[in-house]
Amino acid sequence: MANLKWKTPRSKTRSRRAANWKLNRVTTEECPQCHAPKRPHFVCEKCGTYAGRQVVEIKDDRRQKQT
Numbered sequence: 001m002a003n004l005k006w007k008t009p010r011s012k013t014r015s016r017r018a019a020n021w022k023l024n025r026v027t028t029e030e031c032p033q034c035h036a037p038k039r040p041h042f043v044c045e046k047c048g049t050y051a052g053r054q055v056v057e058i059k060d061d062r063r064q065k066q067t
């Protein structure tokens with residue numbers, strides 16, 4: 001094997017590796033209940049429903065805890 005004249009700089013190695021590593025945008029879909037954007041296969045954070053039924057009770061007492 002022929003000898004390398006220069007070793008590959010860190011910046012070139014890292015930029016090559018960065019090209020194969022991308023963050024995906026968070027996908028959202030519309031909630032059928034309240035039409036708010038929600039993550040697919042997740043309980044809606046606005047109304048607490050999943051597959052048309054109430055799964056999580058939405059509590060609106062965040063302001064009361066702070067005071």
Ligand SMILES: [Zn+2]
Pocket residue numbers: 031032033034035036044045046047048049
């Ligand atoms: Zn909803």
